[in-house]
Amino acid sequence: MIRQFLGPLRRRLLLVFFIVLAVPTAFGIVAAVDHFQGQMDQARRSTERYATLASNNETNLLWQSQRIVDDLAHDPAIRNVISGAGNFDECEATLKKAIDPYPAYAVASVLTPGGEALCRSTGNRAKSNAANQEWFKEAISAGRSVLSGYTFAQTLNEPVLAFGMPVSNAQGKVIAVLGLGIRLRWLAASGQEPGLPPEASVDLLDKTGRPLVISDADRGSGGLPDDAYLGRVITGGALTFEAVGRDGVQRYYAVHPIAGGSLYILLGQPTRTLIAPLQRDLAIQIATLTLVVLGGLAAALIGSQLLVTRWIARLTEEARAITLGEVPQTYNFSGAPTEIRELNDTLMTMAAKIKAREAELSESVSQKQMMLREIHHRVKNNLQTVTSLLNLYARIPRGEAIKQAFADVQTRINTLALVHRHLYESQDLREIDLAAFMSNLVRLIQDGSGVPTRRVRLKVDIPPITLSGDRAVPLALLTTEILTNAFKHAFPDHRAGNILVQIRAEPDGKAVLTIADDGVGTAEPEAVPGAKTMGQNLIGAFTRQLGGKLTASGPPGTMMTLEFDLEPKPAEPIEPAGAENAA
Incomplete structure (x- = not known):
């Protein structure tokens, strides 16, 4: 079946061109796919860089918070209050002065190791105790700065993040905790970090996986993945992953931990906007290579038609005419390749020789048919001569039996003569028409x-x-x-x-x-x-x-x-x- 399909020259030329073009095209497609995969990796890495960029605001705020509490820890007014010899009004003024330039802070506090407030920047020394707060416990036990998760401050009547730093004496014993309350409303109002993709969703999660700040692009936390993915984020099991958000949009997510895992920036980019340009470029490259192949095949098809097959078709017509014994039609081969013109001249020369030979054979056959007709005619005449001789002998007085025998022989000879007459009168000198022959024969026998x-x-x-x-x-x-x-x-x-x-x-x-x-x-x-x-x-x-x-x-x-x-x-x-x- 394959050999039959590849019988025409045009299809063979197309196959050759396809093989010639297919190999570099295949390499080109493989290279394009490999380049696409590389760009995909770069796009994913860029998402990770965007996540780091998105954490700048929070990272700077934490650095600023650490600087503030460090300064407060060395301030004499604060040290005096901690030691029990200070002025509370002076302490509150110092705290207020430390955070007033920064709207991100709701309150600054000096807390005893038991969690009670010695003084606050708000001047409100209402009875409250932070001893049961996780961040406070961790600051006391770990002896280092701690950032809390979501905390609702009753005295402020708003949610905050608590930043606490323990203050130790010369023996290393914690004698107080300096705390800052960071407004979540300020984090949410601070907006998206410049340089991030506008369609990216940026979420701030605490270490329990609870969303603290949701970006406008998140459309009401719809860009967050399922809780199963959030659980993997806070346990450090997934720093990059691809998932469907709660709004049904496929996204590629990157996680950037802050403050040793106290907070997490979760940035998600829609896969469509991340990959669509790359897919479009890949499709354009593959389409271009495919068009090159199709263009090559079209060029092969048109070229073979103009240079080869149309001339071969004319040569075929000439050869078919020669096969049928006809004079081939004269075609114009002036634009054909040299080999085709030489082949056409050879065919025309062969046709002329065949025609001449055919004329010779036809003349020879005509002569032989004429001779054969002449032979049958002479045989018929000779048989009629024999019949005439027998007729003369039959007239000699003899008995009736002898006369009858002569008559029977004459009838048989006349029958043979009739056969030869019909043979030389027939078209091919080999067969006779029985209907005409038998009609003449029975009349001849009845007459005899x-x-x-x-x-x-x-x-x-x-x-x-x-x-x-x-x-x-x-x-x-x-x-x-x-x-x-x-x-x-x-x-x-x-x-x-x-x-x-x-x-x-x-x-x-x-x-x-x-x-x-x-x-x-x-x-x-x-x-x-x-x-x-x-x-x-x-x-x-x-x-x-x-x-x-x-x-x-x-x-x-x-x-x-x-x-x-x-x-x-x-x-x-x-x-x-x-x-x-x-x-």
């Missing part, structure tokens, strides 16, 4: 018998069948013997009657000759093939020569039926002696 047509009427029913000359001769002679016998014996005493001569073609290639009369019946019913009279011996010989089967029936009347093959059967091979034993 001397029986007038008004007394014995002949009916001939023969379809248009052709028969070779070799088989027409025995068929004609057999018909002559049967009809001659009918004219002699079927209608004695000038009796009137009818004779039917009919040939019927069978589907299996056989034919059936029927000669029937309504006379008195044969005088010798046993006159079948193999009888002793000369006429019956001839009938049997002609039947065997035709390879047929002859049957006779009657009286009343006589009907002779001959079944024979229109074409001779091939001779059966002769097995060598001892073949059966060998088998």
